[in-house]
Amino acid sequence: MPAGILILGYLALVLAPLGLAWAQGLAPRGVWDELASGLGLLATAMILVEFLLLGRFRAVTGRVGSDVVMRSHQLLARVAAVFALLHPILYASPRAPAPVWDVTHRTTVETSWPALWPGIVALLLLAGLVGMAIGRDATGIRYQHWRLMHGLMAAMVAGFGVWHALRAGRYSQDPGLAALWLGLLAVAGMALLWVYIVAPLLRLRRPWRVTEVRNEGDRTWVVTLTPDFDGTMPYRAGQFAWLNVGHPVFSLDENPFSIASAPSAGREVQFLIKEHGDGTRLTGQIAPGTRAWLEAPHGHLTLAAHDDATGVALIAGGVGLAPLIGILRELNATGDTRPTVLIYGNRHAGQIAFREELDELSRTHGTELVHVLSEPPDGWTGETGMVSPSLLKQHFDRDDRRDWLYVLCGPPPMLRAVEATLLNLGIPSSRILSEQFVYD
Numbered sequence: 001m002p003a004g005i006l007i008l009g010y011l012a013l014v015l016a017p018l019g020l021a022w023a024q025g026l027a028p029r030g031v032w033d034e035l036a037s038g039l040g041l042l043a044t045a046m047i048l049v050e051f052l053l054l055g056r057f058r059a060v061t062g063r064v065g066s067d068v069v070m071r072s073h074q075l076l077a078r079v080a081a082v083f084a085l086l087h088p089i090l091y092a093s094p095r096a097p098a099p100v101w102d103v104t105h106r107t108t109v110e111t112s113w114p115a116l117w118p119g120i121v122a123l124l125l126l127a128g129l130v131g132m133a134i135g136r137d138a139t140g141i142r143y144q145h146w147r148l149m150h151g152l153m154a155a156m157v158a159g160f161g162v163w164h165a166l167r168a169g170r171y172s173q174d175p176g177l178a179a180l181w182l183g184l185l186a187v188a189g190m191a192l193l194w195v196y197i198v199a200p201l202l203r204l205r206r207p208w209r210v211t212e213v214r215n216e217g218d219r220t221w222v223v224t225l226t227p228d229f230d231g232t233m234p235y236r237a238g239q240f241a242w243l244n245v246g247h248p249v250f251s252l253d254e255n256p257f258s259i260a261s262a263p264s265a266g267r268e269v270q271f272l273i274k275e276h277g278d279g280t281r282l283t284g285q286i287a288p289g290t291r292a293w294l295e296a297p298h299g300h301l302t303l304a305a306h307d308d309a310t311g312v313a314l315i316a317g318g319v320g321l322a323p324l325i326g327i328l329r330e331l332n333a334t335g336d337t338r339p340t341v342l343i344y345g346n347r348h349a350g351q352i353a354f355r356e357e358l359d360e361l362s363r364t365h366g367t368e369l370v371h372v373l374s375e376p377p378d379g380w381t382g383e384t385g386m387v388s389p390s391l392l393k394q395h396f397d398r399d400d401r402r403d404w405l406y407v408l409c410g411p412p413p414m415l416r417a418v419e420a421t422l423l424n425l426g427i428p429s430s431r432i433l434s435e436q437f438v439y440d
């Protein structure tokens with residue numbers, strides 16, 4: 001239950017401040033005051049723990065996948081923002097300085113300006129942060145600039161939030177809870193330090209060089225890198241890397257790409273990159289010899305914990321083939337005799353990548369290869385339309401394929417539809433691995 005451990009760990013961290021507050025045994029106030037304080041404690045803890053859900057920590061992403069971590073990060077941040085916004089509104093006690101005899105602020109809510117302003121700043125920044133994340137595409141800000149602003153604003157929200165808790169919080173005056181806030185703040189700071197300073201520094205010892213860039217169909221490129229250091233990069237077929245080509249090691253110009261090569265094929269790694277936005281549009285112009293940096297491996301789209309699967313079904317949409325061909329290549333290179341099926345959907349024939357190699361794998365490895373085109377050319381003999389439920393039924397509604405592993409990668413609507421069909425066919429969810437290429 002790897003996901004269960006993560007959920008328990010998460011709950012333990014975000015509920016710890018509430019637990020410490022409760023353990024203080026202070027005289028209770030009205031229900032609205034307690035609710036308001038509770039939401040404030042919960043929101044602050046959730047915001048601090050968000051820094052561990054940056055999608056860069058293998059202990060987290062390796063268990064549930066980066067896309068699940070990133071979507072949880074987004075959802076939990078929005079929930080924390082709602083709690084934080086409700087927190088000042090719900091207080092029902094008079095907003096006045098506490099009488100001198102009321103040392104635990106039982107009768108009033110702390111509203112002195114020095115206690116309040118860090119909270120107001122944190123709240124405004126948090127609202128801006130979540131708004132900018134939801135409306136990122138509409139802002140037109142370059143992704144890398146947006147990421148930098150996102151990180152800086154998040155760090156400020158955390159800092160001002162903890163400052164406010166320590167100054168204004170009734171329960172946070174307790175040394176135990178105050179220490180917990182400072183501890184969580186330090187962990188959040190270290191998470192940022194690790195991702196943006198320490199990990200890049202470590203990468204300096206492992207430089208890569210681009211050895212080949214070749215066109216592989218419609219606006220799609222194969223980029224091959226070779227290590228300029230002794231040794232290899234350990235990874236599993238199907239995992240992905242944060243790739244920085246031609247920028248300084250500390251640059252935020254790095255993007256996630258699945259590794260399309262097979263680990264047992266040697267030291268080189270290969271990527272299949274489809275032009276998408278500002279950065280990838282320039283892929284074809286990368287010159288061999290260009291310096292590159294890799295932060296890897298990440299991702300859970302691997303056969304690692306599935307030795308007992310009796311076959312492997314790979315279902316790809318467009319450039320979603322990248323991790324799946326890595327898996328297929330590895331199965332072939334290691335002489336794995338389990339049966340394989342590759343269902344590969346594209347819009348038109350010009351988008352089919354590694355066509356000849358796939359034909360070769362179909363002949364030599366016995367992979368059942370099913371091409372699906374929604375805009376087929378004249379004389380096309382493969383499947384047409386979408387990767388539909390009936391097509392999936394045709395191939396997988398068989399008792400001997402229920403114990404297979406199903407590995408999916410492609411556009412989110414396709415993944416949702418394929419996953420629903422497989423579940424309807426009785427494939428257990430534990431046998432379905434999927435990864436999407438967008439975090440939005």
Ligand SMILES: Cc1cc2nc3c(=O)[nH]c(=O)nc-3n(C[C@H](O)[C@H](O)[C@H](O)COP(=O)(O)OP(=O)(O)OC[C@H]3O[C@@H](n4cnc5c(N)ncnc54)[C@H](O)[C@@H]3O)c2cc1C
Nearest residue numbers: 143254255256257258272273274276277278279280322437
């Ligand atoms: C786990 C994973 C594996 C991927 N594997 C592949 C692959 O093998 N081949 C492939 O062609 N594409 C892959 N992608 C998609 C690829 O990362 C984006 O197409 C690429 O980052 C776009 O960069 P850009 O500079 O052209 O786009 P930009 O113009 O900078 O941004 C366009 C959009 O791309 C996304 N994006 C850009 N930069 C990042 C980033 N650093 N992190 C996350 N999202 C970003 C955002 O949604 C952004 O709005 C993968 C994505 C993920 C999350």
